[in-house]
Amino acid sequence: MKASVGGYARASSLDHALQLLASAEGAGRVLAGGQSLVAAMNMRLSTGDLLVDISRLSELSGVSDEGDTLRIGALKRHADVGRDALVCAHAPLxxxxxxxxxxxxxxxRGTIGGACAHADPAAEFPACVLALGATMHVAGPHGSRAIPAEDFFEDVFATAIEEGEILTAITVPKAGSGEAQVIEEVARRSGDYALAGLCLVKxxxxxxxxxxxxxxxxxxxTGAMAALDAGDLDGAVAALAGELDPPSDTQASAAYRRHLAGVLLRRAVARTEGGKA
Ligand SMILES: Cc1cc2nc3c(=O)[nH]c(=O)nc-3n(C[C@H](O)[C@H](O)[C@H](O)COP(=O)(O)OP(=O)(O)OC[C@H]3O[C@@H](n4cnc5c(N)ncnc54)[C@H](O)[C@@H]3O)c2cc1C
Structure with missing residues (x-):
């Protein structure tokens, strides 16, 4: 099936992109890497929209060192995040x-901003920015806002980004000396979405x-975090089981996901303590 598109416009600046969205009166859709949006359009889950292509906006690209934080442009592509020297040094998660x-x-092709704006509950970057205590920066018709990652993700595919707004950048605190950051997940095959995944920042x-x-x-x-702060790993695993309410679906049962969460926490803690996962 071919994608259904109402129109397409390439933005030449952030202001231009915001104007295009405003002129679309609610029918505008931001196009970044297109890796989720175009798939949704192909399946007719998104139709008739004006696509506002932001992929060439230099204001939304790059990574910069801002002292205690790193600013990562929303258009930084996944592969570039993985090999960026500043990210590797200061936000290895x-x-x-x-x-x-x-x-x-x-x-x-996919961008970190697109992954966070898309807010797939199985995606890695949203959980990473939450674990890092990142701040999400959005620009809109009424100016810019900074939203803590803890308030940004609201539901399945739903965020605090409002109509006409664009996620421009993510700032993350730079890792302190001795800080450990790890991610663990279980998926059926390499590259599949995880059955369950966990990020740990110590x-x-x-x-x-x-x-x-x-x-x-x-x-x-938060329950598992408090138990780990008290040095109680078994308590953290028990707290985790109590604070999760995972879904059962064709991929895994809720009980299996809850079990995996505990396994992943033990693996992550072992890694932060220098042990084998
Ligand atoms: C086969 C397949 C497997 C995948 N597996 C994984 C996986 O294992 N883990 C994972 O995390 N992801 C996975 N993805 C998703 C991939 O990471 C996407 O690239 C990402 O989710 C969206 O980024 P994008 O730049 O392509 O966004 P787009 O597809 O362009 O946009 C996605 C959504 O976000 C909005 N949006 C994008 N950028 C902004 C912005 N700056 N401001 C406001 N709104 C914006 C768009 O309007 C759209 O609604 C997979 C995708 C495919 C097709």
Whole structure:
């Protein structure tokens, strides 16, 4: 089936993109890497929209060192995130996550901003930015807003981005010395979406644990985090089981996903402590 498109316009600047969205009166759709949007259009899950192509906007690209934080442009492609020297040095969780995302062709086109805006509950980057305590920056007709990652992901494919707004960048705190960041997941085949996945960040200030593919949106496991801060791994695994309500579907049962979450937490902690996963 061919994609159904109402129209297409390539934005020449962020302001132009915002004007195009405003002129579409609710029918505008941002096109970044197209790896999720075009697939949805091919399946007629998205039709009749004006596609506003932001893929060439330099304002939304690149990675910059802003002192205590890294600013990652929304258009940074997955593959480029994985090999960026600043990301590898200061936010290694994001670089590691790239290895789990889809296949090379998709990683070469898909963008980190697109992955976060799309908010697939099984996607890796949303859980990563949640674990890192990132800030999401959006621009819209009434100016710019900064949204904590914890308030950004609202439901399946739903975020705090409002109509006419564009996600422009993500800022993440730079890893402190001795900080450990790891991602673990289980998928049926390499490149498949995970049956369950977990990110662990171990900082001086405490642990941060997020999970993906276990609910309608990425989840910050605050009970498990508190138990890990107290040095109680068994308690953290028990807390995790209590705070997750995963779905059962054709891929895995809720009970299996809950079990996997505990296994992934033990693996992640072993890695942060220098042990074998
Ligand atoms: C076969 C296949 C397997 C995949 N496997 C995985 C996987 O294992 N893990 C994973 O995480 N992902 C996976 N993906 C999804 C892939 O990572 C996508 O690239 C990503 O989800 C969307 O990024 P994009 O830049 O292509 O966004 P697009 O497809 O262009 O857009 C996706 C949605 O986000 C909106 N959007 C995009 N950018 C912005 C922005 N800057 N501001 C506001 N809204 C925006 C669009 O309007 C659209 O609604 C897979 C995709 C395919 C086709």
């Amino acid at each position: 994001l670089a590691e996550a790239v290895h789990y995302i889809a296949h090379a062709a998709i990683r070469n 900082r001086d200030a405490g642990h941060r644990v997020s999970l993906f593919s276990v609910g309608p949106k990425p989840i910050l496991a």
